[in-house]
Amino acid sequence: MSPEQVRQSRTDERVELFYKYFTGTLVGDKYLCVVIKNGVDDLFLVTAYFTDKVKEGKVLYG
Template sequence: MTGKENTVKDVLQFPDEIRRSRNDSSVYLFYKLEHSGRWICVVVKRMNNNGFIITAYPTDKIKEGDKIWNK
């Protein structure tokens, strides 16, 4: 997602949905609807009260996981 830094920041600040990973309870997936049927997902890991971005990608489907926040 080169050149999409502002989009990633927007997803983190104003997500439509946040889910906790089924595989790692310290990983959160932030989703924001970009346009009809397309989402941006930003994957964040929290460790020692800090968080860092693992990856970000466009997707057409929200992954399963514990829904922890919904707009």
């Protein structure tokens, strides 16, 4: 999946939110948000969820 936008979390600078918009899902037209945390040596998938809007935060891509 290629994200349309990547934002930095407002509360943790090591957390990035990857957004891609999908139409026709079971819950309607939504963004899929995948939350990744940059660890010392690894990346961690924190969570993924559908949402109506992109959260505020520094735009890293898109």
